[in-house]
Amino acid sequence: MEEKGITQVRSIINPEYRYSVGRYLERFYQGLEAGKIWGIKCPRCGMVYVPPRWICYKCYQKMEEWIEVKDRGVLKSWSQLYVSARKNPLKEPVLFGLIQLDGADTAIYGELRDLKPEQLKVGLRLKAVWKKERKGAVSDIEYFTLEEKEA
């Protein structure tokens, strides 16, 4: 509630930025377009980063060994979301998971579909479902679902 007699001045600024992704992420995005997931391996500690990056944060080493990882992996953590980013209730709650792909030492986020919350547990095997028309973006992986369903 506005208090009487106190003037406010509105100042609206709309920022717009264009972030360069760098050579490493560029190759990662190109890989996604071709249906491949690229990671990179540290020459010192052997850690495989997905998405790839230039420097190993543990060893302060430049990394150059590109490794293709699988589009399937295990669930590390998950949540069910009920409210949108704009704070509106969602029509249907959405499941999101933190997934470590086979061959990677890091995890990525992804939407989970065709799964019920009671099915979810840490360690569950999941596989990526790719979009039919890909454009070299993280959204080229449409969602993750149970690995055994397809088998």
Place this chain on the structure above:
Amino acid sequence: MKLGKGQKILPQARGGKMRNVAVIGVGMTKHRSKRRDVNIAELVAEAVFDLFERFPQIPPQEIEAVCFGCMHTFEGVNQPELWSGGYIAGDMKSFLRIATGGTTGMTTLHGAYYYIASGLYDLVLAISYEKQSDGNTQLGLAHIVIPEGMSMMQFGPSTGMRGAATGGSTGGASFQAQRYCYLSGATEEHLAMHVVKNRRNAAKNPYAHLRMPDLTIEDVINTPMISYPLRYGHTCPTSDGACAMVLASEELAKKYCDKPAWVVGVASCATDPTFNPLGPVYTDPAEQIACKLAAKWAYEQAGISDPKKEIDYAEVYDAFAHQEMMWSERLGLFDEGKGPEMLEKGVTQMDGELPINASGGVISTNAIGCTAMVRVAECALQIMEQAGEHQVSKRVKNAVAHGWGGLFQFVSVTVLSESPKKS
């Protein structure tokens, strides 16, 4: 300067039992206008790798703490350590982020100085960067100026923002330029002469952005006007770049470096705004009391009583063509009003009696967040005799570095020396 009733100028900081601190390593990226091939973290990493490659005796794993600076809002990156921690040998180390507008780079360096002088750490990395091609500098400036102006507007009358700020920061600086020309008698030729001197210097510095060995006074005067008296040729470029420096305690400085550059005086000062488009302008934009006071305190700490005689080299924040002359006077290197004459006589040339901005200065390279740190870095390189092709002919015993920012009224000063402070 006119003091208010009861107002007084404070003496130097008491200092207490501060330890000696030295610069033992400097690294930079080559500054360019658009580095689309790297992301922000990779750009910063380039400067840090450059440092450890140029000064291989410094072990990255022994770095104990990191100070990190970038402009607020320019690229919208407010927690640079989230992006860059692992890219700068900074993972799992004590971390301090600093942002003070145009002087960010120097304040970041001061943060590293305090870390060591206080006895907390012995080996500290200071890093600053700006990647203006990823962000929107004018919007970033507006982001800083508009909220400040809006708040101030509630205390004073509006004089119209748009009219005063044409051409972004150049619009604001034009009032300072015109005022300085009035005070000193500097002409359009002097403004151009300064640009020619520094961009020719930049041609000898591989890290600089605008490197123009054949630039002439006519070339500068023939560029279009932005806000009288400032033309396109009178303003700094917008650069992408990063700078890294390693500071060490006396013991480690001697262990890792044959000829370190000692930090012997640090100070910053702010006064009331000299450019306030939405409220009253309190002070003369060319008077720069903040610069005079910061310099006075830094010289006192350094034990320098006559900067005219004792300072051998200066790097000043010449974002606009009148500023090198103006700052050199306000820093006490020349008498007031003598800037143009000294420039004419070649005193400030690379082989002059008091070389200024042998690196090419800000008029040649301006990755804003790191620009004020580059001033200190270049002074350190001159003392360490590591400046390469732009090493000045005279021996540099004492040097002064100057950073400028805020709403035209915030100044940082660092004094460096070839020998440590005597305790």
